Amino acid sequence: xxxxxxNNTQEFSWKRFFLQWEWMLVALIIIIFLINSSxxxxxxxxxxxxxxxxxxxxxxxxxxxxxxxxIMREIDISVGSTVALxxxxxxxxxNAGLPMVLAIGACLLVGALCGFFNGFLLxxxxxxxxxxxxxxxxxxxxxxxxxxxxxxxxxxxxxxFSFFGWGYIGSVPFILVLFVVMAIGAVLLLxxxxxxxxxxxxxxxxxxxxFSGVKVDKIKxxxxxxxxxxxxITAIFLTSRMGSxxxxxxxxxxxxxxxxxxxxxxxxxxxxxxxxxxxxAVFVIGYLQYGLGLxxxxxxxxxxxxxxxxxxSVTVTNLRVKGKLQKKKSKKKVKKAS
Amino acid sequence: MKKFSLLSFLMLVLLTLLVxxxxxxxxxxxxxxxxxxxxxxxxxxxxxxxxxxGNPFGEKLMEGFEDAITEAGDEAILRAPEQPTVEGQxxxxxELISQQVDSITVVGNDxxxxxxxxxxxxxxxxxxxxxxxxxxxxxxxxxxNQADPEAIGRIQIEAVAEMxxxxxxxxxxxxxxxxxxxxLWIEWMQxxxxxxxxxxxxxxxxxxxxxxxxxxxxxxxALLQSYxxxxxxxAPTTVGIAAASKVITDKGLQGEVVVTGLGLPSEMAExxxxxxxxxxxxxxxxxxxxxxxxxxxxxxxxxxTGEVGDTFEAGDLGSYEVTETEDGTxxxxxxxxxxxxxxxxxxxxxx
Numbered sequence: 001x002x003x004x005x006x007n008n009t010q011e012f013s014w015k016r017f018f019l020q021w022e023w024m025l026v027a028l029i030i031i032i033f034l035i036n037s038s039x040x041x042x043x044x045x046x047x048x049x050x051x052x053x054x055x056x057x058x059x060x061x062x063x064x065x066x067x068x069x070x071i072m073r074e075i076d077i078s079v080g081s082t083v084a085l086x087x088x089x090x091x092x093x094x095n096a097g098l099p100m101v102l103a104i105g106a107c108l109l110v111g112a113l114c115g116f117f118n119g120f121l122l123x124x125x126x127x128x129x130x131x132x133x134x135x136x137x138x139x140x141x142x143x144x145x146x147x148x149x150x151x152x153x154x155x156x157x158x159x160x161f162s163f164f165g166w167g168y169i170g171s172v173p174f175i176l177v178l179f180v181v182m183a184i185g186a187v188l189l190l191x192x193x194x195x196x197x198x199x200x201x202x203x204x205x206x207x208x209x210x211f212s213g214v215k216v217d218k219i220k221x222x223x224x225x226x227x228x229x230x231x232x233i234t235a236i237f238l239t240s241r242m243g244s245x246x247x248x249x250x251x252x253x254x255x256x257x258x259x260x261x262x263x264x265x266x267x268x269x270x271x272x273x274x275x276x277x278x279x280x281a282v283f284v285i286g287y288l289q290y291g292l293g294l295x296x297x298x299x300x301x302x303x304x305x306x307x308x309x310x311x312x313s314v315t316v317t318n319l320r321v322k323g324k325l326q327k328k329k330s331k332k333k334v335k336k337a338s
Numbered sequence: 339m340k341k342f343s344l345l346s347f348l349m350l351v352l353l354t355l356l357v358x359x360x361x362x363x364x365x366x367x368x369x370x371x372x373x374x375x376x377x378x379x380x381x382x383x384x385x386x387x388x389x390x391x392g393n394p395f396g397e398k399l400m401e402g403f404e405d406a407i408t409e410a411g412d413e414a415i416l417r418a419p420e421q422p423t424v425e426g427q428x429x430x431x432x433e434l435i436s437q438q439v440d441s442i443t444v445v446g447n448d449x450x451x452x453x454x455x456x457x458x459x460x461x462x463x464x465x466x467x468x469x470x471x472x473x474x475x476x477x478x479x480x481x482x483n484q485a486d487p488e489a490i491g492r493i494q495i496e497a498v499a500e501m502x503x504x505x506x507x508x509x510x511x512x513x514x515x516x517x518x519x520x521x522l523w524i525e526w527m528q529x530x531x532x533x534x535x536x537x538x539x540x541x542x543x544x545x546x547x548x549x550x551x552x553x554x555x556x557x558x559x560a561l562l563q564s565y566x567x568x569x570x571x572x573a574p575t576t577v578g579i580a581a582a583s584k585v586i587t588d589k590g591l592q593g594e595v596v597v598t599g600l601g602l603p604s605e606m607a608e609x610x611x612x613x614x615x616x617x618x619x620x621x622x623x624x625x626x627x628x629x630x631x632x633x634x635x636x637x638x639x640x641x642x643t644g645e646v647g648d649t650f651e652a653g654d655l656g657s658y659e660v661t662e663t664e665d666g667t668x669x670x671x672x673x674x675x676x677x678x679x680x681x682x683x684x685x686x687x688x689x
Contacts, residue, residue: 043436051432051436052436055428055432055433151546155450162454166454238425242425243451246516248514249424289429296415296416300420
């Protein structure tokens, strides 16, 4: 034993491959589909399954940046308010005479600015926690939305605007097409690029990353701005579905999004979890809700079921992380001994 | 191994939960199937969506709706989102469209916000109507209204004026700022206040309790804080009036601040008896739901189309005619009913 090589690519193992949390979610989706189609005769047809995506995908766009935020040990609870504010700005600018295309542009801009402001506060005042910062902006953004519309609703959009929330490309809902395209982009961004590796690095050890030359602040700013931008996209879809908007839309969306991310196996301790898991979790929660809706389960019951599902997933994923660590430790010991 | 057993255990918990829910539902389906046998054409399904869960007025309304539907031998589906939001109602309506129900009766959380999804429902051949809180004329075929909004608005001002001897500050504690029925009544209240009889009455604020108990309580407290000379509160919503009465009672302000408006007798009996609310008004939500159920049935049977001039018999309630409003058509239940210390005893157990 004169030279020691460190093998940094793990050997491929089928066991490890199938033990991934993502398979668990795939299994859950299959189970939910089976149960849904056995309890309701109206579930298992193309129209029903595709239309269902229109009911839950609007908020799912925020899942992409939220995964990165949570991997970096941060959180953003202001996204629901960002949705409301960008939606309200879009509607009032359009009603003030701006062309709809420009109003949509303004909506995206406002969303991105909201996100940027969160990120700015966080990197400028590093001692502040993300919960407190985004809690403040959550109240602030919602407040501005109320100030603009003063408890009224705004709408009367051009008819083509309803395409976002209600349109189909061929027979596939537009929102589903866009979601899948963006999901592929998000997976590649987090899993295959240097940027993605750095996000994980920051989550695993922020201090070490900073000292090893990772531009932590810059990456945080980008990710939080992205969160605002995605919230604006959610705002466009949501507003299009309602045909009008009010300052109190998208209430509690942040919690729905965080629930999807947590169910996706992203560890709250940072550095762990995959984009694909959260994307699958979107469909788990979405189809679970939709299926229970088809048999007219009362709303409270639905909350209980989703709560149970979340507790289950969080305990299991955290146990899994712990288990792996222990395994690694024991392996090391074995090596030393030999 | 340990995590595997844990995983499978959790999956089992989930499965049982789901199957339990599913089983319950199939059970009730079978029950309905039996009763359908004796009924008319092959068990229609009529859905009603209230503003949110946990609202006693809504429960009574849906109860009346269910009565009308089951009497006709059909199946009633009662739904409500857990928060009073348009988003929640849109999702439920999508689910009902997938279930191919025959009619959807909605108590709208927003006047315009449900138009796209209700239009989709109508395009799929589902009859759409609203009750209690209207949706816009394009979204619905007909609206089943409690009473003439003008009468409801004016009568509450008359009541509060009498209680405070035509003098002092009053405030309104409403539901959400977007509730179309409450907003219309408040408009009529403001018109009534323009009369010279009420020159000494000042409407200081319209507060919004969002039909949530805690928010209504804190809004009432804020009103009392901001206007120490406040003499009366009008709450044209059942959640608001009960919350306001409770705050006044708890603070020992009986006789100094009066509460009136629209309330449920069962919830308000205590406050009518202790004098916080000398009297208040309401129509019968069970009858309103019943009339809505009947109207839904008539639309599905194509006996009426929701056009002005359509007439129909609604069981025990008598005959009704579809009339025109500023936006769309409606059916009017009747005048609001006054509940006071003399008659509250006989009503408080009814609803």
